[in-house]
Amino acid sequence: MSRAATITGMYHAMLATLGPSRWWPGDTPFEIAVGAILTQNTNWRNVEKAIANLKARDLLSARAMHALDTGELAELIRPAGYYNIKAARLRNFLNFLNDEAGFEIESLKTQGMDELRSKVLSINGVGPETADSILLYALEMPTFVVDAYTYRMMDRHGLAHEGIDYHGLRSIFMDALPEDVSLYNEFHALIVRVGKDWCRKKAGLCATCPLQPFLDESP
DNA sequence: TTCCGGTCTG
DNA sequence: CAGACCGGAA
Structure with missing residues (x-):
């Protein structure tokens, strides 16, 4: 599977498991x-x-x-x-x-x-x-947000080469996905949720993670 | 007590 | 490159 297809698949897996996030917290x-x-x-x-x-x-x-x-x-x-x-x-x-x-x-x-x-x-x-x-x-402009959770998730899934910088990782997502504000919004929100609850810095809970099927070792 | 997370400056 | 900046949860 291409990296772009994998990224798209990860999005759908997270959305199916966790449901929509209704981000961002903020009234204005x-x-x-x-x-x-x-x-x-x-x-x-x-x-x-x-x-x-x-x-x-x-x-x-x-x-x-x-x-x-x-x-x-x-x-x-x-x-x-x-x-x-x-x-x-x-x-x-x-x-x-x-x-x-x-x-x-x-x-x-x-x-x-x-x-x-x-x-x-x-x-x-x-x-x-x-x-x-x-x-x-x-401002609802189509730019992808990369954070520490994004680095960690992509690193653990072997989807980002070591030493990649912010803009390199951002480009991976923006090249793989259609230019879509709602998609970028929800994708980042889902990554944050997975990062906090499963893809933790120490002791990631990979066995129960929504993205477990996307680990290299999985069937 | 340790862990967690962006950006700037030295 | 490392260090500085901080509170709150685990």
Whole structure:
């Protein structure tokens, strides 16, 4: 089976076993973008507490957050961890939104994806995973999100050569799949669920994993 | 007490 | 390349 067919098969196996994910957690594109930054190197549960702090004070808007000083913002997002550096990164993102979109994140949708992606990547504190999360989940643009779970899953299944970088792995998915926002959204969500519950960093639970049929040693 | 997870800087 | 940045779950 070709790698592309295998990847497609893994998607259908995960979807059949786990059901649809209904991602991304977030009520608005802006909230989703904030969540994408807060979740860097952090479990989503911690991010939810930080988002709740902002919501409880009616501060979950670009203008309101921009008006906070970085120290206040840091305290509010404290539960997400790395709160000092993330406050600075959020500020960089808010400045970008102000300059590029007049604080209206959805106005970014009029830009071409590749051009916008490189602009977002140029924000200090926004790396490739965060950029793709914002483009895919907040702006509904067809870019594939790669994360630590994606690396691990592909490595364990022998589908990514050692030392492959972010964009190499992203290309594997985007070359194998049709350009489809809903598909990329659901695929990443399923990978996260499998990564957390089966393809764990230590002691992967391969025997009961939805992707067990795709392991090399399996029949 | 250890484990887990992105990005930047040195 | 390694180190810095953090909280919460296991």
